[in-house]
Amino acid sequence: MDVANLSRKEQVIRAAAALFREKGYVAASMRDLAQKLGIEAASLYSHIKSKEEILHSLCFDMAAEFRKSLDAVEQLPAPASEKLRQGIIGHIEVMAKDLIASAVFMNEHRHLSQPYLRDFLLLRINYINRFKSIIEEGVRSGDFKDTIDKKLAVMTLFSSLNWMPQWYDPGSDINSSELGEQLADMLVNGLKKGR
Amino acid sequence: MDVANLSRKEQVIRAAAALFREKGYVAASMRDLAQKLGIEAASLYSHIKSKEEILHSLCFDMAAEFRKSLDAVEQLPAPASEKLRQGIIGHIEVMAKDLIASAVFMNEHRHLSQPYLRDFLLLRINYINRFKSIIEEGVRSGDFKDTIDKKLAVMTLFSSLNWMPQWYDPGSDINSSELGEQLADMLVNGLKKGR
DNA sequence: AACAATTACTTACAATTGTTAGGCAAGTCG
DNA sequence: CGACTTGCCTAACAATTGTAAGTAATTGTT
Structure with a gap:
């Protein structure tokens, strides 16, 4: 070994x-x-040892990477909107480092058996909640609207991030850090031109 | 029969x-x-007739619903941002009518065998391109930013929409039409408070 | 030259898969 | 009544599944 x-x-x-x-x-x-x-x-x-061991290591290794990235972002002395931006960029960069594993992480984790599935989902909920806290902080500080349902906001955020491996072509003209920036911009500022 | x-x-x-x-x-x-x-x-x-027939009808029936909804939206004499908003709302409402079939449509269509898979993907690309046209129209008219990659914008949009069946609880306090409105608002205007 | 580890092989097994064939009972309709 | 349809049954099939057991070949190290 x-x-x-x-x-x-x-x-x-x-x-x-x-x-x-x-x-x-x-x-x-x-x-x-x-x-x-x-x-x-x-x-x-x-x-x-088994087919599932492969899935297990793919899923949990990715989870560890995501966690590490978010750890760093939370330490930043910055307003919520900037933290969110950095969180998004970090998430995208972790994914971009291994698009294939990211896609598996996203789509296949549900085939983990117990108790691994339970553990995985706990990690995931925890990660999501940390993003949710950032959003809530932003709402409190007046940085973000208070008109949007927070669960919807977080879930929309994650949907956008997590589907990236399905359509992003790393050989295209837009590179991964630019992708992170643009995604953050779109989600935080929207499609509409600044008024 | x-x-x-x-x-x-x-x-x-x-x-x-x-x-x-x-x-x-x-x-x-x-x-x-x-x-x-x-x-x-x-x-x-x-x-x-077969297991696949079930998947086939689930996927293609949903696809037909989506198409119908978008047909109506495209006829609207409205600016792109409003068309996009209505397109989003329509998409969400189609999904909300059958969350289970929507989830299957989203996650399992890839298990269709040829030539059905090919047909399905063509329908899907077509649908996506129609949304992309609306966005492009919005960029041309000055309604939307021209700084965002258009493919990224459409894909982010669809990611957000298509993951909804995975987390939305129809028994929650937010109903489906409100959900569509808020989603449209978040994607078009962003999280940030208007400046 | 002997050893241990690594990597692969062959053979095999029990379980599960989608599906077919053929038949039996209950209800509907002439 | 008798024909027909609908819904379900039992039995069986060939194929594929993940994996175990035991063994051989190759390797770098002592």
């Missing part, structure tokens, strides 16, 4: 991530995965 | 929709579905 092993194991996990994204966790078979790596299905079990 | 049949067939489809949403299309077995209806799996085939 050293570096060499990790390396091959990581190869397996990355190939699995691509497969899970393409076909979905359930529809992706271990034989599909093995074929992608040029080995037999049973050989996969020299590297991983 | 008459009214009485349709009625039972619809029961099957509705139960399937709930199951597909809960477990995902692939993970939901015909035996699961049968059990939900209190019958044997093989009996389902008195009402439907």
Whole structure:
């Protein structure tokens, strides 16, 4: 269980991530995965304990990255609107670092079995609530409107962020940090031209 | 294949929709579905031709509803920002009419086999492009900013709309038309208080 | 040269999958 | 009454699923 092993194991996990994204966790078979790596299905079990272990590590590794990013943002001595902006940018950048794992994280986590699913959802709720706090802070300080339902605001925010891996093409003309900036601008300031 | 049949067939489809949403299309077995209806799996085939037929009708029926809604909006003699607002509200209302089917439409359409998948994606691209045209019209007329990438704007819009079935609780204090209004406001005007 | 780890193989198994075939009972309609 | 339809049944199918057990080949290290 050293570096060499990790390396091959990581190869397996990355190939699995691509497969899970393409076909979905359930529809992706271990034989599909093995074929992608040029080995037999049973050989996969020299590297991983189970199919679910792969999903587990994909989901929880991403979750840890998101958390780390938000930790930093919360420390900023800045108004809520700026914190929110930075939170959005950070979230996008974490995703952009691994779009495939992000897509799996988003769409396939529900196939985790208990108790992992429960743990995952707790992490997720916690993350969302921290964003919600930023929004609430912004409403209190007069930075944000108080006319918008807060749950709706957070959920709309997350919807926008989380779907990014589905349509963003990293080879396009807009790079990931610019993407974060523009997304933050659109969500905070809206589409309409400043009056 | 008459009214009485349709009625039972619809029961099957509705139960399937709930199951597909809960477990995902692939993970939901015909035996699961049968059990939900209190019958044997093989009996389902008195009402439907195949598992995929169910998914097909769920996806394409929803697609037709969306199209109808947008047809009406495009006819409006109104500025782009108002058309966009109405388009959003319409989209939300179509979803709200059947949250379960909407969730399936969103998350499970990819499990359609060819050529249905291709057809579905064409419908979807077409729908998205019609929204994109409204946004472009708004940029030209000076209604919307020209600083935001148009693809990003449309995709953000759709992300927000399409995730609604995942978190919206119809029993909550905010009803569906209010939800549409607020969503439109947030996306068009942003979170920030008017300056 | 012997050892331990890594990586892969073959074979196999029990479970689950969607679906077909054929038949039986109850209600509807002439 | 008798024909027909609707809804469900049992039994069975071939295919695919994740995974276990045991073994061999290759590797770098002692």
